Amino acid sequence: MSTTTDSVSRNDAAAAASAAASSSSASPAASAREAIAAATDARTGALDASRLGGWVADAARQDFATGEAAYEAIENELVAQGRLGDLAAFNDAVADAASNAVPGPAGLSGAGQGLLQAGTQTLIDNPLLSKRWESTTSAWTGQGGFTSGLRDLLTQHGIDFNTVPNAVPTGSLGPNAGQPSAVANNTNGALARDAIADTWRAAGYRADIEQPANGGARRVDVVVTVPNADPRLAERVDIESKVGRTGLDSDVRRQVALDAEALADNRALRGAGTLLENVGRVARPVGLVMDVIEVGQAFRADGHQVGAHTARAAAGVAGGAAGGWGGAMAGAAIGTALLPGVGTVIGGIIGGIGGALAGDAAGRGLFDTVRSWF
Secondary structure: OOOHHHHHHHHHHHHHHHHHHHOOOOOHHHHHHHHHHHOEOOOOOOEOHHHHHHHHHHHHHHOHHHHHHHHHHHHHHHHHOOOHHHHHHHHHHHHHHHHHHOOHHHOOOHHHHHHHHHHHHHHHHOOEEEEEEEEEOOOOOOOOOEOHHHHHHHHHOOOEEOOOOEOOOOOOOOOOOOOOHHHHHHHHHHHHHHHHHHHHHHOOOEEEEEEEEHHHOEEEEEEEEEOOOOHHHOEEEEEEEEEOOEOOOHHHHHHHHHHHHHHHHHHHHHHHHHHHHHHHHHOOOOOHHHHHHHHHHHHHHOOOOOOHHHHHHHHHHHHHOOOOHHHHHHHHHHHHHHOOOHHHHHHHHHHHHHHHOOOOHHHHHHHHHHHHHO
16 A cells, blocks of 8 residues: 555656656756666665656656656666666566556556457457368269369369268158159258268367358358367368369359358468467567557558558568567557458457556547557
8 A cells, every 4th residue: 555655755756757758958868867766776876666667657658658667768768778687676666566557457557468369369259260162972863072173273272172082971862752853952052061060060169050250151061160179279170061062153153252261261360360469479568569559550551561660660660679579469460461361450459458447537538549440
């Protein structure tokens, strides 16, 4: 619990830390040196990193941009003085002060945790997807399998298929069953689909039939869920069931294209989820959001492509980072704008940042600004 005296001194110190970024009478470097000196023991010369970090966290809570600028100025000054040990202690102190100031992930240090959680949830919500086409021998024609053209197209798009057609299911209708071919086709198709699902169920997996995909543009005959002890590594197998000899026509091509699109989106989303996790684990407590904004603005200035503005901004992010997280952060800002499924990915980033800064006025304003871009 803070005493009144502690509160006054902390407010004074926060103002001093703010001066590192906004003083009109001194450069940011000079103001940073002043703040560092104020947190240094005059007798021993030892830096009280916790004290200095607490000042910056207080400044950030009062004015996020000011706190960010103070953080950067102090960080740069510690680097210029060759005090890398104090720099590491300062970074940790800011994280501790920010997280202690607001419970849970609502503090500024929760930005990294928010991204980590967003990445984890993205992986859980998007299981590792594989697409498989299975052919079943037709009781009506006695034929099965895929033509060489269709096999080549499936292979080209990373879609698996069985090379030996499944046997005719029990109860299938042949030409002597006394039923029209249309009725036989529907019956035999359903029996083939159910036989595939039952094979997976017998192996202990959940198998659902006739599931929507691609935003409703595609209906998958059998969807198999393959759980994992780590929910991020769960798998989903989408199976297209075909009866009889199947070749290329307009509808088959459309189905292949939609399956290829789903695979690409899944790879993009899982890649983004992994990236968010990695960035979230190593992100600085202050400055994370501002770096994303800077690179994002540069990307848009280049016409939504990686150009000169983006390169300069990304280099600044990576070069200004104390550790190896800068390149990953730059990659996150650029990569998520390039990947398919970008709406979901950006939603995850915004959700992670917005959740991490919830309850802070500056954080809410920043979240609204970022959200308005997309």
